[in-house]
Amino acid sequence: MKIASTIDEIRECVRSARRDGKRLGLVPTMGALHAGHGALIENAVRECGYVIVSIFVNPTQFGPNEDFAQYPRPFEQDAAYCQPRGVDAIFAPSAEQMYPRCQQTWVEVEKLTDGLCGAARPGHFRGVTTVCAKLFNIVMPDVAYFGQKDAQQVVVIRRMVDDLNFPLMIRVCPIVREPDGLAMSSRNCYLSPEQRQRAVCLHQALESCRQTFDQGCRHANELIELMRGIIERAGGQIEYVSIVDAETLEPVETIDRRVLVALAVFIGSTRLIDNCLLDLHLPEKCV
Amino acid sequence: MKIASTIDEIRECVRSARRDGKRLGLVPTMGALHAGHGALIENAVRECGYVIVSIFVNPTQFGPNEDFAQYPRPFEQDAAYCQPRGVDAIFAPSAEQMYPRCQQTWVEVEKLTDGLCGAARPGHFRGVTTVCAKLFNIVMPDVAYFGQKDAQQVVVIRRMVDDLNFPLMIRVCPIVREPDGLAMSSRNCYLSPEQRQRAVCLHQALESCRQTFDQGCRHANELIELMRGIIERAGGQIEYVSIVDAETLEPVETIDRRVLVALAVFIGSTRLIDNCLLDLHLPEKCV
Numbered sequence: 001m002k003i004a005s006t007i008d009e010i011r012e013c014v015r016s017a018r019r020d021g022k023r024l025g026l027v028p029t030m031g032a033l034h035a036g037h038g039a040l041i042e043n044a045v046r047e048c049g050y051v052i053v054s055i056f057v058n059p060t061q062f063g064p065n066e067d068f069a070q071y072p073r074p075f076e077q078d079a080a081y082c083q084p085r086g087v088d089a090i091f092a093p094s095a096e097q098m099y100p101r102c103q104q105t106w107v108e109v110e111k112l113t114d115g116l117c118g119a120a121r122p123g124h125f126r127g128v129t130t131v132c133a134k135l136f137n138i139v140m141p142d143v144a145y146f147g148q149k150d151a152q153q154v155v156v157i158r159r160m161v162d163d164l165n166f167p168l169m170i171r172v173c174p175i176v177r178e179p180d181g182l183a184m185s186s187r188n189c190y191l192s193p194e195q196r197q198r199a200v201c202l203h204q205a206l207e208s209c210r211q212t213f214d215q216g217c218r219h220a221n222e223l224i225e226l227m228r229g230i231i232e233r234a235g236g237q238i239e240y241v242s243i244v245d246a247e248t249l250e251p252v253e254t255i256d257r258r259v260l261v262a263l264a265v266f267i268g269s270t271r272l273i274d275n276c277l278l279d280l281h282l283p284e285k286c287v
Numbered sequence: 288m289k290i291a292s293t294i295d296e297i298r299e300c301v302r303s304a305r306r307d308g309k310r311l312g313l314v315p316t317m318g319a320l321h322a323g324h325g326a327l328i329e330n331a332v333r334e335c336g337y338v339i340v341s342i343f344v345n346p347t348q349f350g351p352n353e354d355f356a357q358y359p360r361p362f363e364q365d366a367a368y369c370q371p372r373g374v375d376a377i378f379a380p381s382a383e384q385m386y387p388r389c390q391q392t393w394v395e396v397e398k399l400t401d402g403l404c405g406a407a408r409p410g411h412f413r414g415v416t417t418v419c420a421k422l423f424n425i426v427m428p429d430v431a432y433f434g435q436k437d438a439q440q441v442v443v444i445r446r447m448v449d450d451l452n453f454p455l456m457i458r459v460c461p462i463v464r465e466p467d468g469l470a471m472s473s474r475n476c477y478l479s480p481e482q483r484q485r486a487v488c489l490h491q492a493l494e495s496c497r498q499t500f501d502q503g504c505r506h507a508n509e510l511i512e513l514m515r516g517i518i519e520r521a522g523g524q525i526e527y528v529s530i531v532d533a534e535t536l537e538p539v540e541t542i543d544r545r546v547l548v549a550l551a552v553f554i555g556s557t558r559l560i561d562n563c564l565l566d567l568h569l570p571e572k573c574v
Contacts, residue, residue, distance in 0.1 A: 011454075103450055104397045104398055104399065104446055104450060105394065105395070105396045105397075105416070105446060105447045105450035105451055106394070106395050106397070107392065107393070107394050107420075107451070108393050108395060109391055109392045110391045110393070111391055112391065129392070130451075133394075133451050134450075134451055134452045137451055137452040137453050137454055138452045138454075140454065159391055159392060160392045163390055163392035164392055164394070164417075164420050164421055164424055165294065165425045166424050167298075167424055167427065
């Protein structure tokens with residue numbers, strides 16, 4: 001497994017893989033790899049002849065009061081995680097490699113970035129789309145792998161790829177959860193044991209929402225109130241609990257199409273997100 | 288010569304050229320081809336094994352009161368211009384091909400787009416950078432050719448390519464002029480015979496500027512006043528006459544580095560631009 005820390009080095013890997021006619025998969029990450037990333041890697045290795053995992057804690061997607069400095073960077077562990085899983089190269093550039101001078105060019109996706117995490121984290125998605133555009137141009141993958149855990153990011157990146165005609169496919173892999181239902185996240189390590197127990201309330205809220213939906217409830221507000229109650233009783237500080245159109249991300253009152261149920265909740269000072277999709281596969285008996 | 292009107296068609300051309308191991312050159316144009324484009328094509332054909340000329344009057348770079356509807360679209364002539372010059376394919380997409388739904392993703396270059404043409408044409412460069420990003424992703428050229436006539440565009444595109452790590456080279460070709468010095472432009476056809484004569488004042492202003500600079504003048508304001516006088520005496524309506532740092536495009540008072548002298552002037556209702564670069568190759572005897 002090659003470890004490339006410069007753009008020239010990873011481009012040399014890419015050229016060599018291309019010369020061998022290999023399909024190229026990119027798994028963009030910020031490191032601190034867990035089983036969620038593991039699922040992305042597994043899919044990439046199964047579907048592509050050459051898999052690159054990028055590890056870059058991207059400064060431009062963090063707000064001034066966010067956890068950029070604190071974000072875990074266990075590089076040795078991450079490399080040891082990738083190696084036996086069949087990753088061909090890790091691209092782990094420095095901030096100076098990625099932003100050698102003041103970045104003046106930004107890729108912005110309108111509207112889709114206004115709500116949900118975008119509302120509380122201004123500039124976050126601009127940082128995400130810009131660094132993804134850079135990674136796509138550096139690695140030129142055939143397929144890039146993202147986790148459904150970051151549901152809004154997935155919609156935004158898909159839109160960027162479509163709107164800018166990036167010659168690649170986006171593959172989205174399901175959320176991977178701990179045994180008690182907590183979605184895997186590099187930020188879970190911030191939680192104290194007591195907070196870790198309470199953190200399961202996000203998943204519990206989504207499960208209750210799904211059950212109530214399956215029983216026929218189509219009123220977004222009712223489902224939102226149900227979820228808010230569960231989270232608040234567990235001591236979670238709600239940033240948002242939203243039910244939105246799965247494509248436009250616009251709020252929905254009556255669930256008459258595919259929707260995304262999305263949560264952002266602080267447990268102590270740790271911000272956690274989780275989500276689920278609700279599909280209208282049931283007869284609309286109780287709308 | 289292939290004429291491709293869809294993204295799929297031109298990508299098939301690209302794939303086939305790549306299979307043959309050819310170096311790919313892109314000449315992005317809005318059509319109404321003239322000898323200025325001819326010079327870009329000539330360089331591309333000399334340097335690349337496969338040359339694509341894109342012809343697309345890009346709606347997103349025109350302001351609401353600009354000449355989008357009026358802009359000349361002599362497609363048959365353009366195709367006849369390309370064919371004998373060794374162009375391998377024309378990519379002439381419809382607006383629906385390039386913008387199949389409401390564009391929500393924009394590439395923006397900060398600061399460099401604030402002044403000069405950017406000041407009078409808000410959104411213009413956002414349209415230019417976005418469509419170039421799209422064209423680069425569709426064609427994936429090794430080299431893209433631009434004319435120095437659009438001096439600010441060249442600086443902005445170069446910055447975009449650097450900042451977003453597009454895997455290509457930008458080649459800039461010198462301004463091509465009519466015998467009397469008027470810079471070639473698709474918009475020259477808007478000029479009446481009388482306006483056409485007066486239009487030479489842009490070039491005359493730049494020439495006087497250069498002479499005075501060569502004689503040792505390093506005061507930007509003096510040179511600007513000189514040029515304004517020449518243009519105004521010819522009845523040109525000045526949008527801007529500026530002397531700026533050739534890289535940052537920030538106004539310069541004393542010419543102590545490489546500068547861009549840039550003009551935008553209305554002759555009647557036709558907006559013309561022209562420019563020249565001043566280099567400090569002379570001893571600084573008279574600063």
